[in-house]
Amino acid sequence: MITLEEALNSAKSFIAKMKGLDIELQGRALIEYLDFDVVRKEDTPNHFSLFINFQNSIFGSGRSSFRVDVNKETGVVEDIEKISEE
Amino acid sequence: MKRFLKNKILVDTGALLEYFKLIFGSRYNKLNEKQQDKFIIFNELFKARDLFIIPQVLAELYSLLKRDAKYSLSQIKHWLELLEDPYLRLLKELYIPKEEILREKKYLDFGFTDIALMKALDNDNFLLTTDTKLIILCRNKGFEAHHIEEIFVF
Numbered sequence: 182m183i184t185l186e187e188a189l190n191s192a193k194s195f196i197a198k199m200k201g202l203d204i205e206l207q208g209r210a211l212i213e214y215l216d217f218d219v220v221r222k223e224d225t226p227n228h229f230s231l232f233i234n235f236q237n238s239i240f241g242s243g244r245s246s247f248r249v250d251v252n253k254e255t256g257v258v259e260d261i262e263k264i265s266e267e
Numbered sequence: 268m269k270r271f272l273k274n275k276i277l278v279d280t281g282a283l284l285e286y287f288k289l290i291f292g293s294r295y296n297k298l299n300e301k302q303q304d305k306f307i308i309f310n311e312l313f314k315a316r317d318l319f320i321i322p323q324v325l326a327e328l329y330s331l332l333k334r335d336a337k338y339s340l341s342q343i344k345h346w347l348e349l350l351e352d353p354y355l356r357l358l359k360e361l362y363i364p365k366e367e368i369l370r371e372k373k374y375l376d377f378g379f380t381d382i383a384l385m386k387a388l389d390n391d392n393f394l395l396t397t398d399t400k401l402i403i404l405c406r407n408k409g410f411e412a413h414h415i416e417e418i419f420v421f
Contacts, residue, residue: 206307239308240271240418241315 183256185222188229192249193217195258196233206239214239220246227253232264243267271418273393273411275317277361279384280327281397282415283320286313287328287350294349305419312418313357320358321387323380361387377404385410 183191193212197203202212215236223230228250237243244267250260278286289306292298298306329343336342347355363383368374374382381401385408388394393411395418396402405412 204307206304211307211311238315239311242272243315 182253183229183251185229187256188251188253189219189231191251191256191258192231192233195249195261196235196247199261211239228259229253237266271312271316271393271413273316273391275319275392276312277319277321277384277387277392277394278324278358279394279396279398279401280324280331280380282395283324283328284331285309285397285415287332287346287354290354291346291349308419318358319361319387319392321361321363321380321383323383327380363387373404377401388412 194203196217197210197212200212202215203210205211206214212235215238217233217235219231220234221232223232231249231251232246233249234244234246237245246264246266248260248262248264249258251257252259286309289298289302289309292302293306332343332346336346363386365379367386368379368382371382371386377385377400381398381404384394384396384401385405388405388408388410393413394402394405395413395415397415399414402412402414
């Protein structure tokens with residue numbers, strides 16, 4: 182069983198790879214500059230369902246929101262849904 | 268980053284050339300760490316804004332590419348093919364009539380391109396350039412203008 186923090190890291194890492202935000206800028210992954218935020222967490226029997234929100238660009242005010250389901254046993258992201266993009 | 272709030276960027280030749288050189292470098296894995304950072308920052312800024320040029324900028328850009336390619340037509344052709352899609356196609360164009368440029372007597376000191384750039388500025392855009400003298404001119408006229416080095420500062 183993984184912790185909530187591990188689930189958050191798994192979701193963040195998944196989003197970073199999916200959006201190409203894992204490239205490093207001044208020694209940190211680009212996603213670290215994008216105000217990555219978890220706005221809501223839902224605890225289901227098998228998953229942590231995380232509602233995530235982050236800036237589209239380091240220069241942008243626009244934000245994207247996703248729901249990411251992380252398996253509680255394996256820590257693997259098993260489902261992802263884009264909720265909105267401003 | 269909050270100082271770059273406007274959604275439209277008018278890009279000067281020097282800024283565009285700097286970006287395009289980073290594109291070439293990235294394509295052939297020739298960027299050092301600092302250049303790689305600059306390339307990422309340029310991409311982040313340019314994906315978040317609408318980019319505008321004036322026709323004179325494209326003409327100047329071609330001349331500078333020709334110079335950098337040591338007038339090798341095959342090299343220039345190769346570079347332009349790399350840039351055309353998506354980079355050149357994404358640029359939107361503004362046009363300032365010649366008569367409007369000539370009415371601004373500062374063209375005698377700054378030349379046609381700089382004055383056309385200044386004339387193309389309004390309340391919705393800002394200029395991104397490598398030309399400090401042009402930045403001062405634009406700011407004195409009440410417009411927003413930034414040196415490309417400003418975008419690299421966190």
